[in-house]
Amino acid sequence: MSDMPMPTAEEAAEARDRKLDWNWAKNDNMTPDEALTVFDALTGRARPAETKEPDDVTAERRPLSLLDDDDPTRPVQHTYALPAAVRAALTPKPPLRIVRASTIALSVTDWAWEHGGHGRIPKAALTLFAGRPAAGKSTCARWFAAGWSNGTLEGCWHGQPVNVAYIATEEHWESAVAPSLHAAGADMDRVFFVERGDEPARIKATADENALTEMFAASDIRAVVLDPLMSTLTSGADLYKSNEIREALDPWVRIAEKIGGVVLGVTHLVKTAASGDVVAAINGSSAFGEVARSVFGFAVDRESDDGTRIMSQGKNSAGRDNLNMTYKIEPVPFTALDGRRGEAPRFVLGEPTDTKVGDLMMAEGKQKRAMSAPQWLEAWFDSHPHTPWMTAAEIVAAGARFGHGEDSLAQARYRKGYLVHKDPLGWSWAKPDAEPFEPSANLSASRDKQGRFTT
Numbered sequence: 001m002s003d004m005p006m007p008t009a010e011e012a013a014e015a016r017d018r019k020l021d022w023n024w025a026k027n028d029n030m031t032p033d034e035a036l037t038v039f040d041a042l043t044g045r046a047r048p049a050e051t052k053e054p055d056d057v058t059a060e061r062r063p064l065s066l067l068d069d070d071d072p073t074r075p076v077q078h079t080y081a082l083p084a085a086v087r088a089a090l091t092p093k094p095p096l097r098i099v100r101a102s103t104i105a106l107s108v109t110d111w112a113w114e115h116g117g118h119g120r121i122p123k124a125a126l127t128l129f130a131g132r133p134a135a136g137k138s139t140c141a142r143w144f145a146a147g148w149s150n151g152t153l154e155g156c157w158h159g160q161p162v163n164v165a166y167i168a169t170e171e172h173w174e175s176a177v178a179p180s181l182h183a184a185g186a187d188m189d190r191v192f193f194v195e196r197g198d199e200p201a202r203i204k205a206t207a208d209e210n211a212l213t214e215m216f217a218a219s220d221i222r223a224v225v226l227d228p229l230m231s232t233l234t235s236g237a238d239l240y241k242s243n244e245i246r247e248a249l250d251p252w253v254r255i256a257e258k259i260g261g262v263v264l265g266v267t268h269l270v271k272t273a274a275s276g277d278v279v280a281a282i283n284g285s286s287a288f289g290e291v292a293r294s295v296f297g298f299a300v301d302r303e304s305d306d307g308t309r310i311m312s313q314g315k316n317s318a319g320r321d322n323l324n325m326t327y328k329i330e331p332v333p334f335t336a337l338d339g340r341r342g343e344a345p346r347f348v349l350g351e352p353t354d355t356k357v358g359d360l361m362m363a364e365g366k367q368k369r370a371m372s373a374p375q376w377l378e379a380w381f382d383s384h385p386h387t388p389w390m391t392a393a394e395i396v397a398a399g400a401r402f403g404h405g406e407d408s409l410a411q412a413r414y415r416k417g418y419l420v421h422k423d424p425l426g427w428s429w430a431k432p433d434a435e436p437f438e439p440s441a442n443l444s445a446s447r448d449k450q451g452r453f454t455t
Contacts, residue, residue: 109318112223112262113144114154116352119319121294123156124257126249127264128229128289130282131298131357136309136329136347138171139180140298141225141266143347146186148223148262162222162261163190167203169231177227179344183332192219203232205251213258222261226252229265239284240398249291269297269361270401276358278314280401293317297357301326302364308350312357324357326350373404374412381431388434392427 111119121127121144131137147153151161164186168177173193181191194201194215203212203226216224226232230239233248256263268283275281278297279289289295295315301308306328313323327350331343371379376399384390396406413420419430421437428437 110156111319112148112153112155112157115323115325118323119155120313120316120323121155121262121264122318123261125262125293125317126253126256126291127262127294127296128282128292129264129266129296129298130269130278130314132269132300135298135300136327136345137266137298138227139184139329139345140311140327140347141227141264142166142177142180142186143184143349144264145191145223145225146181146184149187149190150185152185157222161187161190163192163220164223164225165192165194165216165219165221166225166227167194167201167232168225168227169200169202170228173200175342176344179334179342180346182334183344183346192221204234205232205255206234206248209251209255213255216255216259221259224252224255224259224261224263226263226265229267232265238394240394242285242287242290245285245287246291249287253291265292269299276356276362278312278357278361281361289315297361299357299360301355301360310353310355310357310360311349314357324353324355326353326355371402372412373399373408374416376402376404377409377412377416377418378431389421389428389430389437391425392429395429 109119110123111121112123113119113121129137129141144153145164145166148157148162149164151157151159166177166181171177177193178188182188194203194212196202205212215221232252233245237244237248239245252263252265267288269278269281270283279295280286281297282288282295292315294313294317297312297314299310301310308326308328311323311325311327313321315321328348329345330348332346333341334344335341377395380395380398381388381390396409399405399409413429417432419432419434419436421428421430430437
């Protein structure tokens with residue numbers, strides 16, 4: 001059963017409509033095989049071989065009860081608890097109702113950061129810092145974390161320091177993140193890291209949402225920095241599938257709303273952006289820019305001799321987005337616990353400028369020879385080594401983001417001898433050296449409802 005795809009929340013919701021008399025356990029610790037067993041039992045896709053209660057049932061792992069199809073008066077007992085997202089979809093929801101707009105109380109957006117007399121980073125929302133490698137976006141995120149921790153940033157928390165959770169999964173806490181926070185002037189007693197056991201936690205928002213929300217509320221956390229955002233997304237989520245990315249980002253939006261604060265995610269921009277649109281240049285699905293309420297881009301000004309960089313606001317759903325600022329990254333010396341001395345980077349905000357991050361991205365793109373359609377197609381498959389077969393629809397959609405039309409990609413596929421396969425879900429492509437598509441033997445042959453091959 002491990003080669004079968006996990007049921008989505010939508011599939012689970014369909015199952016909910018068929019059976020309503022369920023008692024859910026509170027424990028979410030369950031393997032994919034266990035989840036499939038439960039889902040199969042609920043939907044009738046398969047029946048468990050045994051229905052008796054195992055010996056290891058505990059108070060934390062209560063039985064799951066549903067009515068037997070053959071005898072509605074007799075419940076069948078299982079001992080599995082569904083993941084939070086699936087369980088939420090299965091939980092009966094209140095009925096829909098219609099309300100008059102006149103009953104909605106008007107309110108004004110609260111801003112966690114204001115600049116130039118205008119709001120820039122809203123509370124109760126997701127904000128993204130996007131930039132190329134070495135642009136200094138993480139260093140900037142630490143500057144904001146420091147400012148919120150000591151109440152020095154203009155906005156609703158000015159003069160009112162708040163607690164900040166910094167979820168850093170790529171850089172070393174002791175030698176990189178903490179020194180940079182210290183260099184930015186953070187109140188280190190108000191900045192918190194997240195551990196699982198005694199190790200830095202690998203957070204997955206969809207699985208850890210409830211625990212994080214409770215933990216942040218208990219510690220009065222008002223700002224959360226995700227550095228990088230990608231590390232917190234569901235394992236296996238396709239960055240170019242809008243529905244999957246929305247499902248992965250929604251927990252952070254809900255967390256921002258529940259803590260009444262900010263979730264700030266650090267992410268990457270693609271190498272080139274012909275349009276100069278920072279939001280469209282975020283690496284992955286357009287859902288990243290659509291879900292976030294505020295987006296900033298970061299880039300190095302290659303024409304500058306003094307290390308000047310540019311920060312531009314590319315989106316501000318509740319305010320103005322016409323902000324372009326210079327900034328620099330400066331080294332700050334620090335002394336470690338063992339007496340050794342080192343340097344940590346510090347973000348230094350500069351002055352307004354007419355130069356935009358989009359201008360720098362377009363200039364950089366013009367200096368580089370664009371990839372041909374055959375080159376892009378090969379690079380696309382090379383970047384997905386565990387998915388040898390992919391639907392033509394998703395390839396064409398991704399290629400369009402890089403300026404390659406459907407016809408040019410189809411010609412590139414034909415000239416390079418790529419393999420093709422057609423089934424009721426549509427056409428799929430694979431590189432010439434891929435194994436032929438065989439549903440019974442190919443580990444990549446399982447598809448989700450959108451037709452994407454999964455392993």
